[in-house]
Amino acid sequence: MQQIWIRFPIQQPRVALLAGLLLIGLLALGLTRLVKNTSVDAFIPDQHHSLEARETIRQIFGLQDPILISVQDTQGDIFYPEALNLVRELHQRLTMMDNVTSVRSLVTEPYVNGDEEQLYVEALLENPVTSQEQATQIQQHAAQMPAFQGTLISHNGSATALVVEMLNSEKSDQTYLAILALVETYQHERLQLHVAGQGAISGYLSRYIDADSRKMQPIMLATILLLLFFAFRQLKSLPGPVLIVIGAALGTIGLMAWSGVPYFAITGALPIVITSIAVADSIHLLTAYYERRALSAHTPAAELVAESMLDMAKPITLTTLTTIAGFAGLAFASTMPPIKYFGLFAALGVALAWVFTLLLLPAVLVLMAPKATKTFQLSNATVSNRIGNQLTHFAALSIRYSKMVTVTLLLILLAALWGASQIRIDRSQIENFKADEPIRLAHTHLNHDYAGASYLDIMLSTKQAEGLLIPQVMEKVATLQHFLEQQPQVGKVLSITDPLTKLHQILNPNERRSFPPDDQALAQYLFLYEASSSRQSLADKIDNQYQHLLLRVYLHSDYSSQERQLVDATQHFLPQLLKDSKLSWTLGGRVNVRYYWMKRLAESHFLSIAISLTLVSVIAGCLFRSALLGLIAAVPVLFTIVIMYGVMGTLGILIEPATSMFAAIAIGVGIDFPIHLLERLQTAKYQGLTLWQTLQQRFPGACRACFFNAAALACGFATLFFSELPTLQRFGLMITLACVTSFVVALVWVPMAWRWYAQQPASSDLQFETPLPPESL
Numbered sequence: 001m002q003q004i005w006i007r008f009p010i011q012q013p014r015v016a017l018l019a020g021l022l023l024i025g026l027l028a029l030g031l032t033r034l035v036k037n038t039s040v041d042a043f044i045p046d047q048h049h050s051l052e053a054r055e056t057i058r059q060i061f062g063l064q065d066p067i068l069i070s071v072q073d074t075q076g077d078i079f080y081p082e083a084l085n086l087v088r089e090l091h092q093r094l095t096m097m098d099n100v101t102s103v104r105s106l107v108t109e110p111y112v113n114g115d116e117e118q119l120y121v122e123a124l125l126e127n128p129v130t131s132q133e134q135a136t137q138i139q140q141h142a143a144q145m146p147a148f149q150g151t152l153i154s155h156n157g158s159a160t161a162l163v164v165e166m167l168n169s170e171k172s173d174q175t176y177l178a179i180l181a182l183v184e185t186y187q188h189e190r191l192q193l194h195v196a197g198q199g200a201i202s203g204y205l206s207r208y209i210d211a212d213s214r215k216m217q218p219i220m221l222a223t224i225l226l227l228l229f230f231a232f233r234q235l236k237s238l239p240g241p242v243l244i245v246i247g248a249a250l251g252t253i254g255l256m257a258w259s260g261v262p263y264f265a266i267t268g269a270l271p272i273v274i275t276s277i278a279v280a281d282s283i284h285l286l287t288a289y290y291e292r293r294a295l296s297a298h299t300p301a302a303e304l305v306a307e308s309m310l311d312m313a314k315p316i317t318l319t320t321l322t323t324i325a326g327f328a329g330l331a332f333a334s335t336m337p338p339i340k341y342f343g344l345f346a347a348l349g350v351a352l353a354w355v356f357t358l359l360l361l362p363a364v365l366v367l368m369a370p371k372a373t374k375t376f377q378l379s380n381a382t383v384s385n386r387i388g389n390q391l392t393h394f395a396a397l398s399i400r401y402s403k404m405v406t407v408t409l410l411l412i413l414l415a416a417l418w419g420a421s422q423i424r425i426d427r428s429q430i431e432n433f434k435a436d437e438p439i440r441l442a443h444t445h446l447n448h449d450y451a452g453a454s455y456l457d458i459m460l461s462t463k464q465a466e467g468l469l470i471p472q473v474m475e476k477v478a479t480l481q482h483f484l485e486q487q488p489q490v491g492k493v494l495s496i497t498d499p500l501t502k503l504h505q506i507l508n509p510n511e512r513r514s515f516p517p518d519d520q521a522l523a524q525y526l527f528l529y530e531a532s533s534s535r536q537s538l539a540d541k542i543d544n545q546y547q548h549l550l551l552r553v554y555l556h557s558d559y560s561s562q563e564r565q566l567v568d569a570t571q572h573f574l575p576q577l578l579k580d581s582k583l584s585w586t587l588g589g590r591v592n593v594r595y596y597w598m599k600r601l602a603e604s605h606f607l608s609i610a611i612s613l614t615l616v617s618v619i620a621g622c623l624f625r626s627a628l629l630g631l632i633a634a635v636p637v638l639f640t641i642v643i644m645y646g647v648m649g650t651l652g653i654l655i656e657p658a659t660s661m662f663a664a665i666a667i668g669v670g671i672d673f674p675i676h677l678l679e680r681l682q683t684a685k686y687q688g689l690t691l692w693q694t695l696q697q698r699f700p701g702a703c704r705a706c707f708f709n710a711a712a713l714a715c716g717f718a719t720l721f722f723s724e725l726p727t728l729q730r731f732g733l734m735i736t737l738a739c740v741t742s743f744v745v746a747l748v749w750v751p752m753a754w755r756w757y758a759q760q761p762a763s764s765d766l767q768f769e770t771p772l773p774p775e776s777l
Contacts, residue, residue: 006309006362010302013363020360024247027352030254037262039169043336043597043657050588050596057457057588061540061550062101064169065590067179068197068446068453069094072159074190079139079157081129083191087160088125093182094164099175105162106152111141112499112529114506119528147498150451150491150554159449163197176200194442197453198590201429204439211724212268220272220719221245224279227715231708232286234373240364241282244356248278252349261345264338265432266658269720269728273346273735276716277323277669278353280709281316284676285361287705288312293372301369305362313358315679318623319672320354322616322633323347326668329612330661335600339661343608346665387707388700391747395703396695398752405748413639419646425602427656428558429594432727443558451492452556456566457589458484458574459550462582466546469522474500474515476577477549483573484553489562492554496541499529555591560598567595605660612667613638620675624682632753633674636745637667644738653734658727662734669713669735670742673706677750685758695751703747710743 009016044051058064071078071087078084084106091107094100107125114120124138139157142148152161166175176195183193224245228238249271256263288308296304327350330343398405433440446453460477462468477497484493501514503525508516516522526546530538542549555563567587574585613634621630641663653659680702684694717739720732 006306006313006358009359009362010306010309010366013366016359016363017367020243020247020356020363024243024251024356027251027254027258030257031250032257033260034253034257035262036264038173038265041593042262042264042338044593044600045335045337048596050593053459053586053588054457054590054593056586057459057550060459060543060548062165063457063540063550063552064165065172065198067164067166067172067176067195067200069162069164069179069183070154070159070194070196070442070445070450071162072154072192072194072445072449074192076156076158078153078160079135080132081135082188084125084129084135084138086186086188086191087162088128090182090186091125091162094162094179097175097178097182099167099171100164101167102165103162104152104165106138106142106148106160109145109148109152111145112502112506113141113144119503119506121529145502147494151494154449156449159445161446161450172200173204176204194438194445196439196442196446198455200439201432201443204433204437212728215724216268216719216722217249217271219722220275220716223715223719224275224712227708227712228279228283231283231375231711232290232373233375234370236368236370237286237290237373239368240361241279241286243360243364244282244353245275245278247356247360248349248353249274251352252345255348255352256341256345261341264341265725266338266342266661266728268723268725269658269661269731270342270346270349272716272720272732273665274349274353276713277350278356279712279716280669280672281319281353281357282361283708283712284316284705285309285312285357287701287708289365289370290373290375291701293370297372302366305365309358309362315676316354316357318620318675318679320350321619321623322671322675323350323668325615325619326612326664326666326671329608329610329615329667330664333604333608333611335604336597336657339601339657342661343664346668350668388702388704391703391707392695392699395699395747395751398748399691399755402752402755405752409639409745409748413642416643416646419649420642422649423645423655424561425598425605425655425660426559426561427594427598427654428560430558432725434724434726447491447556447558450556451554452490454555454558454563454591455589456553456555456563456570456587456591457550458553458570459548459586459588460578461548461584461586464547466523467582468542468546468549469526471515471517471522473581473583474522476581476583477551478514480574480577481551483577484551484566484570487566487569489555489557489566490553491556493551494541494554495551496538496549499538499541500525503529552589553591560594563591563595564598567592601655601657601660605655605663609641609663609667612664616667616671620671624678628757629678629682632750632757633671633678635753636674636742636749637670639745639749640666640670640738640741643741644734647737648734653730656727658725658731659734662731662738665735666738666742670738670746672709673743673746674750676702676706676709677746678754681750681754681758691755691758699751706743706746710739713739 041051054064069090071083073083087105088107091103091105094103108123110121111124112121124141129135129138142153149155164179166172179195183195186193225238225242228241229235252274253271285308288311289304292304292307324347327343327347331340331347334340334343430440430443443453474497477495481493481495481497484490497514504511504515516525526538540550555566570587578585616637617630617634620633621627624630644662644666648655648659680698681694684698689697714736717732717735720728723729723732
C-alpha cells in the first residue's frame with residue numbers, strides 16, 4: 001500500500017497535482033459559508049445553565065450586555081447647557097437606531113421628590129436646557145438620587161452616561177460601528193465621547209479579527225518563502241511547500257465552514273498554526289531530495305524523489321500522528337467549544353498537510369526536477385553542510401560531558417518549577433486590546449470614574465403573584481444589597497429597594513425605617529411610583545406580577561479572579577440569607593457566564609496536557625516499538641512545557657483561553673524534533689552503524705532539517721506578534737519560545753539518552769571533514 005501511495009504522484013505527477021488542487025478548491029469553497037462568533041458566550045456550551053439564566057433575566061427584565069456612551073467634560077463639570085443638550089440630542093438619535101430597544105440616561109430616568117402630601121416624579125432632561133441656572137438645578141436634583149451616582153453620573157460629576165440596550169446581541173458589531181459613526185459627528189473642544197461596555201467589546205473584537213486576518217497571512221507567507229529560500233537557495237524549492245501551506249490553511253478553515261463551526265476569536269491563530277506545521281514536513285522531504293541530488297547529479301528526478309519518499313515517509317508519518325495526538329488532547333479534554341474546535345480542526349489541518357506533502361510535493365519535484373544546490377556539498381562521499389555539522393558538534397558535547405549537561409538541565413528545571421509556582425489562571429477581557437486603543441481607554445474610564453462596566457445579576461423569585469410585596473422580603477433584599485456593597489470588587493448595587501427607600505424617606509421624613517411596615521403600603525408605594533412616572537422606570541428592577549426582582553451588581557474589575565471571589569461569596573451568602581424564606585435565587589449576567597467558563601478552563605487545562613503527553617508518548621513508543629524510546633521522545637517536550645510555565649509565572653503571563661492552548665500545541669510540534677533524531681539513530685543502528693558513524697554520516701542532515709523545521713515554526717508563530725490582539729501576541733511568544741526550546745533540548749538530550757539506551761561508548765572528539773577511526777570512540 002505504501003509503495004502504491006508513493007508511486008502515484010511520481011508516476012502520474014500531473015494527475016496528482018490536479019487532484020490536489022481540486023481538493024483544495026473544494027475545501028476552500030466552504031469559506032463562503034464562514035460565520036464569526038467573537039462573543040465570550042461561545043466559550044460556554046449553548047445549553048449551559050449560566051446562559052439559560054442570563055436569557056431568563058433578559059426576557060423578564062429586558063437587560064443584557066449594553067453599549068455604554070460616556071460624555072465627559074475635560075474641565076471636570078458636565079452640568080452646563082451645551083453639554084446637557086448634546087446628551088439630550090444624542091439620546092434621541094440613539095433611540096431611532098436599528099437594533100436598539102431602549103436608551104437609559106438623564107433624559108429618561110425619573111427624579112423623585114415631594115413631601116408628605118405630594119409626590120413629584122419627572123425626567124431631568126425632558127426639555128432643552130436654556131440657562132446655567134437650569135443646568136445647576138438638574139445637577140442638584142441628580143445629586144439627590146443615589147441610584148444615579150456611578151451609573152448615569154460619574155463619581156466626580158465630570159461625565160454622564162447613556163446605556164444602550166440592544167435587541168439582538170449577535171448584531172453588536174454592526175450596532176457598535178453605527179454608534180461609533182454617530183458619536184464621531186459630535187466634535188466639541190470640551191467634550192470627549194467614550195463608547196464602551198460589554199456589547200461594544202464584542203463588536204470591537206470582531207473588527208480586530210478582520211484586521212488580523214488581512215495583515216498576518218501575507219506576513220506569514222512571506223516569512224515562509226524567505227526561510228525556504230535561505231534553507232535551499234533555489235527558487236524551485238518554493239512552489240511545492242507554498243501549495244502545501246496554502247492548501248492546508250485554506251482547507252482547514254474551509255472544512256470548519258462546511259461543518260458549520262463558526263470562526264471564534266481564538267481561531268485567528270489557527271491558520272498560523274497550520275501553516276507553520278505544514279511547512280515542516282516539506283523541509284525534511286526537500287532536505288532528503290537535495291542530499292541525494294548532491295550525491296548523484298545526473299540521476300533522474302523521479303528516482304531521487306522515490307528514494308527520498310521511501311526514506312522520509314515513516315518519520316513524516318510518525319510526526320504527523322504525534323502532532324495530531326497533541327491537538328487531540330486539547331480537543332478531548334476541553335469543555336470550551338472554541339478550544340475544543342481549535343484542537344479538532346488543528347488535528348485535521350495537520351492531517352491535510354500530511355496528505356498534501358505526500359501528494360503534491362513529490363509531483364512538483366518530479367515536474368520541476370530541481371538541480372543540485374551549493375547548500376549541500378559533496379565531501380568524502382558524504383553530503384556535508386555547515387549548519388548540520390555545527391549542530392552535530394553541539395549535540396556531541398552532551399555525550400562527552402553528559403554529567404555536566406545532566407546537572408545543568410536539572411538546575412534549569414528547578415528554576416523553571418519555581419517560576420511555574422507563580423502562575424495564575426486568570427483573564428481580563430479588556431486586555432485583549434492594546435493599551436492605547438479607544439475602547440480600552442473608554443473601558444478604563446468607566447471602571448475608574450463610574451461604578452464599573454461589568455455586571456453580576458441576582459434574581460430573587462417567588463412562586464406566587466405579588467409574593468415579593470412583603471416587608472420581610474424587602475429587608476432581605478436590603479441585607480443582600482448591603483452585603484454586596486461591602487465586597488471590594490463592587491462599585492454599586494441597584495435594586496427595587498432604591499426607589500422604595502427614596503419614596504419612604506419623602507413620605508415619612510421622620511421615620512427611621514427604610515420600608516413601610518405592611519404589605520398593603522408596599523403595594524401602594526409601587527402603584528404611586530408607577531402612576532407618577534411610568535411602569536417602564538421599574539421594569540429593570542421588578543416584573544409586573546411582583547414575582548421576580550433583580551439586583552444588578554456593578555464591578556469595577558475585569559479580572560476573572562476578582563469576579564470568582566464575588567460569585568463564590570454570593571453563592572455562599574444567599575443560602576444562609578434565604579433559608580427560612582420561600583424565595584429562590586438565580587445568578588446571571590456577564591460576570592456569571594465568565595465565572596463558569598473560566599472554571600471550566602481551570603478544570604480542563606492540565607488534563608489536556610496530561611492527555612496530550614500520554615498520547616504522544618504511547619504513539620511514539622508504538623511506532624519505535626519501544627516504550628522506553630517513547631518516553632525518551634517525550635522528555636524534551638515535558639522539559640519545554642515546564643520551562644514555558646516558568647517563563648509565564650516569572651513574566652506574569654496569565655493562563656487564559658488563548659495562552660492555555662500553548663502547552664498542547666507545543667507538545668504536538670515539539671515532539672517532531674526528538675522523533676526525527678531518534679528515527680535517524682534507530683535506522684542507523686539497524687544498518688549496523690556505530691554511534692560515531694551515525695553522528696558523522698546521518699546526523700548532520702537530520703540536524704539541519706530540524707533546525708529549519710524549528711526556524712519555520714518559530715518564524716511562523718512569531719507573526720502572531722503582529723496581531724491586533726495582545727492575547728494572541730502572548731500566545732505567539734509562548735509557542736515561539738517553546739519551538740526553539742524543544743529543538744535545543746532535543747539536540748542535547750536525544751544523543752545522550754540514545755547512548756544510554758543503546759549502551760554505546762562515545763567518541764572523545766568528532767570531526768566531519770576527515771573520518772576518524774572507529775577505535776577513537
